[in-house]
Structure formats: structure tokens, C-alpha cells
Amino acid sequence: MQFDFDLFIRGERACFTQGAFGAERFSSTWPTPSAMAGLLKAIYWKPEIDFQIAAIGLVRPGRREQMTRVELKSRQGTEPGAPDRTLRSTSYLVDVAYRLRFRIVMAGVPVRKGLKHQSYVEQMRRRLEQGGHFQQPYLGLREFAASVELANSDDPAQEPLSALDGVSIGQLLGGFAYVPGNDLTFWRKGADGERRMVSGRAVPVFFDAEIRDGWIEVPESLYQRIQAMQEGCDAA
Numbered sequence: 001m002q003f004d005f006d007l008f009i010r011g012e013r014a015c016f017t018q019g020a021f022g023a024e025r026f027s028s029t030w031p032t033p034s035a036m037a038g039l040l041k042a043i044y045w046k047p048e049i050d051f052q053i054a055a056i057g058l059v060r061p062g063r064r065e066q067m068t069r070v071e072l073k074s075r076q077g078t079e080p081g082a083p084d085r086t087l088r089s090t091s092y093l094v095d096v097a098y099r100l101r102f103r104i105v106m107a108g109v110p111v112r113k114g115l116k117h118q119s120y121v122e123q124m125r126r127r128l129e130q131g132g133h134f135q136q137p138y139l140g141l142r143e144f145a146a147s148v149e150l151a152n153s154d155d156p157a158q159e160p161l162s163a164l165d166g167v168s169i170g171q172l173l174g175g176f177a178y179v180p181g182n183d184l185t186f187w188r189k190g191a192d193g194e195r196r197m198v199s200g201r202a203v204p205v206f207f208d209a210e211i212r213d214g215w216i217e218v219p220e221s222l223y224q225r226i227q228a229m230q231e232g233c234d235a236a
Helices: 033-043 118-129 220-230
Strands: 004-013 050-061 063-072 085-106 147-150 168-189 195-212 216-217
Touching: 004 050, 004 118, 033 050, 033 085, 033 118, 033 168, 050 220, 085 118, 118 147, 168 220, 195 220
Parallel strands: none
Antiparallel strands: 004 085, 004 147, 050 085, 050 216, 063 085, 168 195, 195 216
16 A cells, blocks of 8 residues: 555544435445545645545544535525525534545646655645645535544554454445536646646546455555546547
8 A cells, every 4th residue: 555644534523425315415434535535635736636545544433413404405696586495414423533545646737847746745744734724624514624634653542443344345436537528517737738628527436445454445446447537538
């Protein structure tokens, strides 16, 4: 397992939704690599780098609670009248903690002269040591704030649970690949450094997850598969 950073993450609440439950939010016990990558981008993000999750450890699984609230079904416009609302149930986790190992890889986008992979690693380390971020890191939902710090491997309170070793979790969401289609249009910077408008759709990519020594290892082949799928997303 190769990684650049080992983090300890905790929060009062977390919700990593499962698509099988449709409109109702039901959190899985394990955070997905996709959710953890989003947390890292809240701390430090550059278009020329990607975050690849190497392993996720469960330190405190938390307890499950549920709430039902009134939510907006769409953005509120400027036209007069009451917005469209609906009741939505959320089953979330309380008092959770995780370990996260990840690596920084170059995304194939041109970088400023003199900057190398190690430069981005050092910048990320400074952010983590100083507690800096450009938006609050969160665990699944934006209102579920997370506390992030460099892990202390000598602290037993930060060690992942190993009681479930050998248990197969099944299919876990690893990330999304943006492939050709007409569902979504967005700006994307190509290998030549030019920004172009491209069209595509988001395709979820899963992998078989299994607990080993308290960790779920994310295979590097998952990211290779996502990259291969995205190479066909041509300019519109």
C-alpha cells in the first residue's frame, strides 16, 4: 500500500448515503472513497492534481440516529410563490472517527514552471499541520463538519478496529467517471492546458471491499479504470 498521508478524521455526525435507498438518505457504516476525496478537496485543491484514496480505517463506527425534515425539492427562484418542498428522512451516524491513507497524483494538466509532485505534497502537509482549508471539510453532508489532523500511529485511540477482519462488505462506491453523453456540460482543462466545454454524464464506479487488519484497501486499478473511461469524453 503506497500513500503520501495518513490522517485521523472525526466528527459529531456523518452520512454516507447508499443509492439503493432512493430519495431517503441511509448512511453506510463505512465512508466511501468518493466522500473522502471530497473531504480532501475541501482542504486543498488544484486542477493539476488528483487525490487517490489508498485505504480507509474504521476507528469509531458511531451509533445510528434518524431525523425527518422539510427540504426544498429545487432551487428557489425569483418568481413569487411558495417553493416546492418535501419531507425527507435521513439515517445518519453519531460520534464517528476514521483513519485515511491517500496519495497525491498528477492529473496530466500542465503545472506552473518549477512545481513538481513534491511541491504539492508539501503544500498539503502545511495545510494539515496548520488546520487550513478553503471550505469546511465535511462527512457526507455539508452540515456534518469534520475535524482533520495528521494521524499519530503511536496513539492507540487512533487505531482502526480489527474485530471485523476478513468480512466482505461487498460493492462500495469508489468514484465517478465522466463519459460521453448529453446529461451534463462543464468546463474541463485538457492536457494542452486549454479549457474547453465538454459534455458527458457521471457513471458510478464500484469495487469489492474487504476488511483486512481494520482497513479497507482501495485498489489502484479502480482509478486506472476511471481514467480509462474518462479518456473518451471529447470536447463538445
